[in-house]
Amino acid sequence: MALSSRPPIQRRKSLSEQVYSALRTGILTGELVPGSRLIETQLTEWLKVSRTPLREALRQLQKEGLITADTHGGLRVITISATDAAELYDCRMALEQLSVAGACDHATAAQLTALEDYVMQAEARGSQSPQIKTLLQWLDLDYQFHHLIAESSGNRRLVSLLDQLFDAMALLRIQTLQHNPSVLDIRLEHRQIYEAIAQRDAATATEAVRFHLLASKARVVQEIQSLHLSQ
Numbered sequence: 001m002a003l004s005s006r007p008p009i010q011r012r013k014s015l016s017e018q019v020y021s022a023l024r025t026g027i028l029t030g031e032l033v034p035g036s037r038l039i040e041t042q043l044t045e046w047l048k049v050s051r052t053p054l055r056e057a058l059r060q061l062q063k064e065g066l067i068t069a070d071t072h073g074g075l076r077v078i079t080i081s082a083t084d085a086a087e088l089y090d091c092r093m094a095l096e097q098l099s100v101a102g103a104c105d106h107a108t109a110a111q112l113t114a115l116e117d118y119v120m121q122a123e124a125r126g127s128q129s130p131q132i133k134t135l136l137q138w139l140d141l142d143y144q145f146h147h148l149i150a151e152s153s154g155n156r157r158l159v160s161l162l163d164q165l166f167d168a169m170a171l172l173r174i175q176t177l178q179h180n181p182s183v184l185d186i187r188l189e190h191r192q193i194y195e196a197i198a199q200r201d202a203a204t205a206t207e208a209v210r211f212h213l214l215a216s217k218a219r220v221v222q223e224i225q226s227l228h229l230s231q
Contacts, residue, residue, distance in 0.1 A: 012218065013166040020050055020057035027066050029136055029176035038067060065168065080100040080172045082224045084230055088168055089217035093210060095162055096146065102153025105198050110154045115194050120144040123187050139173055145190055149197070176223040189215065 013021075023043070026032040044054055058075060061067045068078050080088075107115075122141045143166055151157045189212035196205035 001096075004167045014053075015049060016053035016056035016060075019047055019053045020060050022047060023057055024059060024066065027061070028170045028174070032077050034077050034175045036077050038077065039074045041152060042151060045122065060172065066171065075192070080168065080175055080220045080224070084168075085172055085221050085224055087216060088165060088172065089213055090164070092165055092169070093213045093217075095158060095165070096149070096209050096213065097206045098155070099146075099150045099153050099158055099162065100193060101202045102155055104200045104202040104205050105147045106154040107149075107152035107197060112194075112198050115145065115148055115152075115197065118148070119187070119190050119194050122190060141168060142173075142190075143170065148194070152197075154198070172220060176220055198212070 023032070032038070038058065039056060040051055044051055048053065058067065062069070062075065066078055067075050070076050103111075119140055122138065122145075123139070125137060147159070147162070147166065150162045150218070155160075192208045193205060193212060196208050
């Protein structure tokens with residue numbers, strides 16, 4: 001497991017919270033790659049902390065499903081299977097159809113402007129070469145777009161449920177994007193969703209997000225299956 005320079009540890013929160021945040025960021029950005037073993041001695045040296053806050057952070061990440069115990073008792077960053085991916089997308093599909101329908105009723109003018117801005121940013125970055133920095137920017141734009149739709153629905157519980165899925169989805173995308181950047185080619189689909197919400201057309205918006213997630217599910221599941229076949 002090769003790690004970059006130590007991420008900054010801020011002391012405003014408890015040390016275990018800061019370690020948790022640093023490790024979580026490392027997982028969700030792909031620096032701690034799916035399937036990699038988390039070795040305590042390496043992590044304590046990387047973060048310059050003792051084992052106590054590290055173990056507290058690892059327990060929290062394990063509860064959240066971002067790391068898992070292997071057959072030898074060690075801990076690894078979770079690897080998401082094709083079955084896991086399909087289940088995640090099915091859950092998102094159910095929740096996000098509620099999300100866009102709610103946004104059609106409750107989105108403010110400011111929220112609609114912000115949604116359009118996310119769409120335009122994704123379209124502008126679509127012409128850039130697929131470097132890892134660009135891929136992470138695309139991932140962040142994708143998250144911000146869907147998260148804002150959920151917020152625009154006015155349903156706080158829906159936002160909370162979707163946030164639980166988004167972490168796993170980010171890990172899933174990291175797992176596939178580095179091999180095939182076109183997996184995240186969602187620019188046209190996002191514009192269709194935005195335009196339907198802007199027109200307050202719940203039926204069209206619901207169908208647009210359903211189509212978007214079905215298409216994304218097919219791309220990602222196929223990519224995971226291809227990766228497993230090539231290994």
